[in-house]
Amino acid sequence: MSSFDYRIVEEAAKQSYIKALCDLPPDVRVALHKAHDRETVPTARAIFEAMFKAIDIADQKKTLLCQDTGLPIYKVRVGSRFPWNGAAIKNCLYEGARRATQEFPFRSSSTHTITRVNPQTSVGPGLPVIYWDFVEDSDALDILMVPKGSGSENMSKMQMFYPQHGIKAVKKFILDTVVESAANPCPPGVIGVGLGGTSDLVMRLAKDAICRPVGQRHPDPQIAEMEEELEEAINATGRGPMGLGGDVSCLAVHIEYAYTHITQNPVAVNTQCWPARRARAVILPDGTTTYGY
Amino acid sequence: MSTTHHLTSPFSEADIRALHAGDVVYFDGPLFGIRDLTQIYIFDQGHTPPVSLEGMPCIHTAPSLRNVDGKWEKICVGTTTSTRMDRFTPGLIGTYGVRAIIGKGGLYQGSLDAMRMYGAVYLAIVGGAAALETEQIEEVEAVYFEHLHPEALYRFRVKNFGPLTVAMDSHGRHLYDEVAEEAKRRLPDIYAKLGVA
Numbered sequence: 296m297s298s299f300d301y302r303i304v305e306e307a308a309k310q311s312y313i314k315a316l317c318d319l320p321p322d323v324r325v326a327l328h329k330a331h332d333r334e335t336v337p338t339a340r341a342i343f344e345a346m347f348k349a350i351d352i353a354d355q356k357k358t359l360l361c362q363d364t365g366l367p368i369y370k371v372r373v374g375s376r377f378p379w380n381g382a383a384i385k386n387c388l389y390e391g392a393r394r395a396t397q398e399f400p401f402r403s404s405s406t407h408t409i410t411r412v413n414p415q416t417s418v419g420p421g422l423p424v425i426y427w428d429f430v431e432d433s434d435a436l437d438i439l440m441v442p443k444g445s446g447s448e449n450m451s452k453m454q455m456f457y458p459q460h461g462i463k464a465v466k467k468f469i470l471d472t473v474v475e476s477a478a479n480p481c482p483p484g485v486i487g488v489g490l491g492g493t494s495d496l497v498m499r500l501a502k503d504a505i506c507r508p509v510g511q512r513h514p515d516p517q518i519a520e521m522e523e524e525l526e527e528a529i530n531a532t533g534r535g536p537m538g539l540g541g542d543v544s545c546l547a548v549h550i551e552y553a554y555t556h557i558t559q560n561p562v563a564v565n566t567q568c569w570p571a572r573r574a575r576a577v578i579l580p581d582g583t584t585t586y587g588y
Numbered sequence: 589m590s591t592t593h594h595l596t597s598p599f600s601e602a603d604i605r606a607l608h609a610g611d612v613v614y615f616d617g618p619l620f621g622i623r624d625l626t627q628i629y630i631f632d633q634g635h636t637p638p639v640s641l642e643g644m645p646c647i648h649t650a651p652s653l654r655n656v657d658g659k660w661e662k663i664c665v666g667t668t669t670s671t672r673m674d675r676f677t678p679g680l681i682g683t684y685g686v687r688a689i690i691g692k693g694g695l696y697q698g699s700l701d702a703m704r705m706y707g708a709v710y711l712a713i714v715g716g717a718a719a720l721e722t723e724q725i726e727e728v729e730a731v732y733f734e735h736l737h738p739e740a741l742y743r744f745r746v747k748n749f750g751p752l753t754v755a756m757d758s759h760g761r762h763l764y765d766e767v768a769e770e771a772k773r774r775l776p777d778i779y780a781k782l783g784v785a
């Protein structure tokens with residue numbers, strides 16, 4: 296255990312941040328092409344074509360797709376057989392995010408919340424955001440990096456309903472939230488929905504939902520059906536890409552749920568912009584690192 | 589019914605009056621980058637721009653530039669949300685003769701009125717596609733109010749810059765509002781189908 300070289304984790308934290316900003320996940324590319332295929336409004340089609348050009352340039356030049364490098368989020372899953380030192384991993388994530396920002400280099404989007412001073416590191420109290428999870432029967436340290444830009448994050452919303460309001464109020468809240476967010480979150484993106492839990496957990500569930508590969512359905516058929524219903528409802532509004540009108544207003548609705556209190560019915564919406572950026576690094580105990588999405 | 593226009597900046601009033609909401613625009617020539625602080629400096633603190641903006645397009649920019657041996661080079665130039673800068677727009681158009689505001693998300697009624705009165709438009713760019721925008725900027729020609737960087741006044745030279753959607757035209761049409769109205773009209777049916785009516 297003591298022989299594990301944690302610089303490998305720091306490198307993975309750095310490389311995954313850069314990869315997330317430059318290289319769009321294949322499922323997002325497929326979803327955008329499918330959206331373009333079914334879009335009938337000419338200006339909306341031109342918007343998709345501009346997106347494809349931007350993706351090509353980012354691929355060819357290994358450059359940033361969007362200037363908003365977002366707040367860095369690392370979702371870490373520690374396998375039961377991975378020799379882990381949580382404090383060391385945490386330090387590596389902070390240092391990796393800082394090095395990505397300063398060595399690539401790109402704009403730090405992270406700032407002091409009162410003074411608004413930006414030290415150009417992407418790192419500070421509470422940043423990067425780190426979510427920990429632990430899984431059985433795995434050798435791997437699995438790090439999912441998600442940069443979250445402000446256009447979409449600013450449109451987040453949470454509401455505590457009571458059981459008496461029922462699922463109707465929840466569905467209406469989700470639809471109304473998306474309609475109100477208009478062009479701001481750079482649609483069409485993934486609409487992440489959290490259901491249940493506590494006030495803080497429901498927001499995290501919505502964040503988990505935007506990290507799922509685009510269009511992958513929830514395994515629970517009841518939840519999957521609700522995802523389909525809401526997708527159809529949002530697309531029927533005609534808001535379209537960038538809110539300028541069109542057939543495709545979202546790429547997908549993803550819902551994650553947790554049990555909640557008998558007197559509560561929390562719901563949260565966290566939107567992801569059309570690039571739905573994320574990158575993954577999987578590290579094995581021998582130090583082998585594999586990058587993916 | 590959407591027409592595609594290829595223009596050269598600076599724009600004449602006739603160039604701009606020929607554009608209608610829903611049209612697509614590409615253009616070549618100079619483009620000025622501005623944002624919050626640039627406009628606070630001009631309008632709230634009374635500093636006149638040291639260069640003419642007559643007929644020019646201005647973009648609500650979020651630039652990442654670096655200064656190499658006294659010359660500014662682009663790293664990544666993207667566009668930011670316009671609504672924050674709405675209150676400065678009638679001044680840019682009325683006082684300084686700006687003919688096009690480029691951004692994402694749109695502006696409000698006062699800006700639309702100024703566009704109608706003086707002959708100007710709002711052109712919506714594709715947000716999140718900074719890689720494309722950066723590629724279409726050929727050069728950072730000048731930086732004015734340099735001490736405000738990254739919120740200085742930038743003069744870029746662009747080639748085939750677009751696609752830009754005419755979202756607010758000089759005839760009083762506001763595409764974002766029209767799309768929102770249409771969504772509102774459809775909502776009762778959508779609620780009914782979703783079972784939440």
